[in-house]
Amino acid sequence: MSDSESDPEEELFHLATEHVAKHSTSIGSADLLLFYGYYKQATIGPCEEPSPGLLQLKAKSKWQAWRNLGTMSPLAARQAYVQKLQELQPNWRSRRNPGWVVHSIESAPLEDQRLDSEKTLFDHVKENNLDRLRELLQPGDLVKLDEHGMALIHWATDRNAVEIIRFLVRSGASVDQRDAEQQTPLHYAASCGHLEALRCLLELRANLELCDADGQTSYDVADDEQICQVLQMERERLAGSAS
Numbered sequence: 001m002s003d004s005e006s007d008p009e010e011e012l013f014h015l016a017t018e019h020v021a022k023h024s025t026s027i028g029s030a031d032l033l034l035f036y037g038y039y040k041q042a043t044i045g046p047c048e049e050p051s052p053g054l055l056q057l058k059a060k061s062k063w064q065a066w067r068n069l070g071t072m073s074p075l076a077a078r079q080a081y082v083q084k085l086q087e088l089q090p091n092w093r094s095r096r097n098p099g100w101v102v103h104s105i106e107s108a109p110l111e112d113q114r115l116d117s118e119k120t121l122f123d124h125v126k127e128n129n130l131d132r133l134r135e136l137l138q139p140g141d142l143v144k145l146d147e148h149g150m151a152l153i154h155w156a157t158d159r160n161a162v163e164i165i166r167f168l169v170r171s172g173a174s175v176d177q178r179d180a181e182q183q184t185p186l187h188y189a190a191s192c193g194h195l196e197a198l199r200c201l202l203e204l205r206a207n208l209e210l211c212d213a214d215g216q217t218s219y220d221v222a223d224d225e226q227i228c229q230v231l232q233m234e235r236e237r238l239a240g241s242a243s
Contacts, residue, residue, distance in 0.1 A: 037065035072153035149180025190222035
């Protein structure tokens, strides 16, 4: 290929990274970490950087997402990046270049192409499909963790799906369910900046003081000013009630 010719796969990857950057608020935190890892692997290669300190929660999460990819090749990382975006937002390309054709992921089973019977409960939660969740949920499903170490209620919080959060808790899910990193749904709501989910969890009496594996509370992982204010007000309210 001459220097004047563009690589369709490279260009598609570039378009995908631009799209994710512009629409990051519509993407869950767990998926954003995957995108980060794929991007670093595609542009730099395998992670050889030292792990951030225990108190650098977000930096450590990003580092781990990159580190988890091991020796994946840059080409495979670019393909995985585009495939993940295609799964989450099948029509993303139509917003900017309707004529673009995807070549690198034709054999991948895209989420919108799967039969409903092939989808898991986690898929239904990610799609905010409360009706299917009501039909299929079994008591044992509430404590199961997926390959990301997340339970259904973590995904519901990640998606800011308030009605699903309420349904899961009514069905027996713990509002303080721990994920593989010992984070609760309140950690997810706080770190994602999901105010509706945060207020819902507080109404359901989520514990503000629970710490994750790094010793961080939901207040510690919050960046959004309004989220911090709500958590602080709840802390003060609880302190006043106890006195």
